[in-house]
Amino acid sequence: MQIFKEQVAQHLAPLLDWEPSQVVDALEIPPNSKMGDLAFPCFPLAAKLRQAPPRIAADLAERLELPQVVEKVQAVGGYLNFFLKPTVLAQQVLEAIQEAGDTFGNSEQGVGKNIVIDFSSPNIAKPFGVGHMPTTVLGNSISRLYTALGYNVIRINHLGDWGTQFGAMIVAYLKWGNNDPLTEDAIGKLYRLYVKFHQEEEKEPSLRDEARAWFNRLEAGDEEATRLWKLFYDVSLKNFRRTYDRLGIEFDHYTGESFYVDKVEDALERVKAAGITEISDGALVVPLGDDLPPCLLQKSDGATLYATRDLAALFYREAAFNPERIIYVVALDQSLHFQQLKLVLEKMGLPLADALVHVPFGLVKLPTGKMSTRRGHMVLLDEVLEEATARVAEIIAEKNPHLPNKEEVAEQVGIGAVIFNNLKNGRMRDIIFDWDEVLNFDGETGPYLQYTHARCRSVLRRSGQQEFTLPADLTGLTDEAAQQVLKRLSQFGEAIDKAAQTYEPSTVSRYLLDLAQDFNRFYNTCRIIGEDPAVEASRLALVDAVATVLRRGLYLLGLAAPEQM
RNA sequence: GCGCCUGUAGCUCAGCUGGAUAGAGCAACGGACUUCUAAUCCGUAGGUCAGGGGUUCGAAUCCCUUCAGGCGCGCCA
Incomplete structure (x- = not known):
């Protein structure tokens, strides 16, 4: 519009x-x-x-x-x-889409500017649960949205690969791991050790001290501690990469917390030099006034903390990437942490404070309550992807048994359903994980959008034509249904803009659902192939435009757009 | 106790930088496949926009307040 x-x-x-x-x-x-x-x-x-x-x-x-x-x-x-004027409207919209192709809806507002986006960031040695989906798919989509606006986007996976928990992992592995080389089912084994540690810890609190001691050795560069940490790291990353491949997600950097270990000292010095720190109960903190609790930078035993490493990461990213913005796609429950970081930067008088953007989202919960990795109360992402793909395969076998490359399509559609499920609603809502909802492919779902796209492609294929140029006479597009589709198409750019500005991919999701519905209505009311040549040509051009926008929109959300399904 | 988030149809949610009769999907009921993929479409039914104040020509949308739910609040991340 x-x-x-x-x-x-x-x-x-x-x-x-x-x-x-x-x-x-x-x-x-x-x-x-x-x-x-x-x-x-x-x-x-x-x-x-x-x-x-x-x-x-x-x-x-x-x-x-x-x-x-x-x-x-x-x-x-x-x-x-x-x-x-219906025909002028049709002409301007369709010409714009034919001309721009896959760049339709893009803009150049971000050309020459860098944006760093920190997302997904799972914890090493823990399984990838459905709880990690929001940050992963939101981050991926936001990256693509900003890329569409011309920004140079640097995607960083800030792995949770450092902290006291690794002391716990080492203790558990040494005590009950039997020196397993972890060549298969590594995550599963590590996960069980982790859960066991926390069970045993209840009975034997001294384990906690042992874990702390091991983490301190790790921070000091102890050889044995480093060897074990590296083992956990390698097997975990291998596993994560497989999941990202499946989801079609890539990162520019896998720089986790451990990457900043040797940069923490400088960061601490920098904060201290600003004269805003003080010692409280033996710990180094930055007091943040009456409104916020102080930001804790160093424990009384000298070990660093999450906030310290995050500050080091901020300093590093500023120097390395000169970003206009640094976006953190991290759950809502960490709002306070980012508020504190921002205030620390402000107190230091750094413009970096304004570049820091926290994009929060609600929690994924089970019907029985909050998920907890420690207690083993969670749903694995792989399990969900498997189930969705299998369910799609059944539907294909039933509805389209002669479809070529069935497995590939089942994977694309099953995974598309899961991704879309995480992106169709506003990100601030809590999500109650529900199998019935994830495995439903009717109505407002990823498969619905993919189906509509495949339907478009199918019509174009059956037309036998390769090019869909606009005829001079566009009266074939003056029906109410066609006009509605055209108007919707013209709003794609606005949807992208709004989605990026508000860090809300669901704006694009909703737009695509509306577009698909408008198109399906048109499809059900207007015949396309076999009409008068000018009518057919104009309608094919419309179908082609819808296919382009749907494919592009699905891409921005991180979904595949199969030709047939 | 303090702070952040949420409250719209039976269920899941759009709409919230104020605008014309509040929209979808699911579930229910009734229709449309010898014709371009019925994972679709059409129709029916379903609403004190949590409650109460205020601002405005106009409020689901902005402000205040109450209630309900979620999350967080120094040595975890």
């Missing part, structure tokens, strides 16, 4: 003595297409012009010189409603 808003604004702005961009912002899409395609509310003008809004609307309707695209204007109540 942006292109149409601009054309209307060009003509309307002079009458109001406004900037065209102000008019663009004020223009709305009416709730009902019978009221028009665009609307300008005149209420805000009433006070200044000392006239009733309906009068202003009527007056503007009379004086306005209509732009090319506009068929007529109508003053209704306090609104000035614009009706676009």
Whole structure:
């Protein structure tokens, strides 16, 4: 709609003595297409012009010189409603999409700017549970959205590969691991050791001291501790990479917390030099006033903490990537931590404070309550992906048994369903994990979008044509259903912009669901192949455009767009 | 106790930088496949937008307050 808003604004702005961009912002899409395609509310003008809004609307309707695209204007109540010419609308939208292809909806606002995004960041030696899906798929989608806006995006997987927990892992492995080389089912074994440690720890609190001691040895560079840590690290990363491959997600850097171990000292010095630290109960802290609890940087035993390593990471990233923004896609329960980091940077007088953006999201819970890795109360991601893929395979066997490369499609659709499930709603909501919901492929789901795309591709394939150029006569696209699709297509760029600005991929999800529904309605009302040649050609061009936008939108969310399913 | 988040149809959720009769999906019921993939579409039914104040020409949307739920609050990450 942006292109149409601009054309209307060009003509309307002079009458109001406004900037065209102000008019663009004020223009709305009416709730009902019978009221028009665009609307300008005149209420805000009433006070200044000392006239009733309906009068202003009527007056503007009379004086306005209509732009090319506009068929007529109508003053209704306090609104000035614009009706676009159906064929011109079709022409402008479809030409724009054919010209831009996969770059349709993109912009160049971010060209020359860097953005660092920190997401997924699972813990070494722990299984990848469904609880890790939100950060993983949100981060991936946000990365793609900003790339579409022209930014150079640096994706970082800040692995949880350091901390006292590794002391615990080492203790458990030494006590009950039987020196297992961990060549198979490594994560499973490590996970069981981890759970066992926390069970035993209840009975034998001295284990906690042993774990702390081992972590201290690790921080001191002790050979045995490092060897074991490296073993856990290697087998875990191998496992994670397999999962990321399956999800189609890549990172530029796997720089976890351990990467910053040798940078922590400098970071600490830097904070101390700013003169904002103090010693409290033997620990080094930055007091943050009455509103926030102090930020703890060094434990009384000298060991570093999460916040210390995060500060070191911030300093490093600033120097290495010169980012305009550093985005952290991390659960809502860590809001306080990021508030503290930001305030520490502010107190140091660093502009870096403004670059830090925390993108929070709600927790994934089980119907029985919060997930807990320690207590083994969780659902494995692999298990979910397997189940979804198997269920899709069944449906394919039933509905489309002759489909080529069934396994590949089943994987794409099954995984698409799981990813979309995590991206269709606003990220702030808590998610109660529900098998029925994950394995449902009807309605507002990833498979629905993929199906609609495959349906488009199928029509194009059956047309026997390769190119779908626009005919001169576009009257085949004047039906209500086709017009609705065209208007929706024209809003893709706005959806991308909004999704990126608000770090909310669900905006794109919702847009795609609307587009798919509009298209399916059109598909069910209008025949495409076998109509009069001009009608067929124009409708094929529309189908082609829908396929392009759906494929592109699915990509931005991280879903595959199979040709058939 | 303090702070952050959430509360919209039976269920899951859109809409929230204020705008015209509050929208989808699931579930229920009734329709549409000799025709481009029915993982689709159409129709029916379903709502004190948690409650109460306020701001405004106009409030689901902004402000205040109460209630309910989630999360967090110095040596975990």
